[in-house]
Amino acid sequence: MNFKDLFIIGRLGKIIVDENEYHFIANDNFQLAFLEESAKVFLIFTEHRVFFVEINEFCMKNSKYYISFKDEGILEEFKKNNSCKVAVPKDEFYSQQFEEDYSDILDFTAVKSDSLETIGTVIDFIYNPKQRIIVIEDSSGKEILIPEVDYYIDDIDSKKRVITIKNSQGLLDL
Numbered sequence: 001m002n003f004k005d006l007f008i009i010g011r012l013g014k015i016i017v018d019e020n021e022y023h024f025i026a027n028d029n030f031q032l033a034f035l036e037e038s039a040k041v042f043l044i045f046t047e048h049r050v051f052f053v054e055i056n057e058f059c060m061k062n063s064k065y066y067i068s069f070k071d072e073g074i075l076e077e078f079k080k081n082n083s084c085k086v087a088v089p090k091d092e093f094y095s096q097q098f099e100e101d102y103s104d105i106l107d108f109t110a111v112k113s114d115s116l117e118t119i120g121t122v123i124d125f126i127y128n129p130k131q132r133i134i135v136i137e138d139s140s141g142k143e144i145l146i147p148e149v150d151y152y153i154d155d156i157d158s159k160k161r162v163i164t165i166k167n168s169q170g171l172l173d174l
Contacts, residue, residue, distance in 0.1 A: 006087040
């Protein structure tokens, strides 16, 4: 696994409670489901010091998140580097949003549900705390952004590599 395969969801703060509990400072990518569902995370101290650790407990106290780990050696490494990023594998990050599995639809053909007219090809995604935004490039090179929610996505056919879009005329006209 490489750094490009990891997604940073926060960092350990400098507050250490009882030597085993760390203040967890979430970033904009964090969603509570990541640490409630995932039993293991990556702790990145430096590019050469990465630990794959098991979470002992994740909780909130006084409006702050705290995390503890079952593994040893974290405190020593934390004191030595004075910082630590918390990451999850990208595939876990995307599959845990709203307890849904996000399929890999890159290079899928996007079509309109009413006419099956081709809209374009899925070229990228934008991730925000609420949902994934699908970036579709049409034949003229224009990028169309479609939120990946039930209101706009009619069907995803992995075998045919086609995603069917509905209720999108307003987005297509932008």
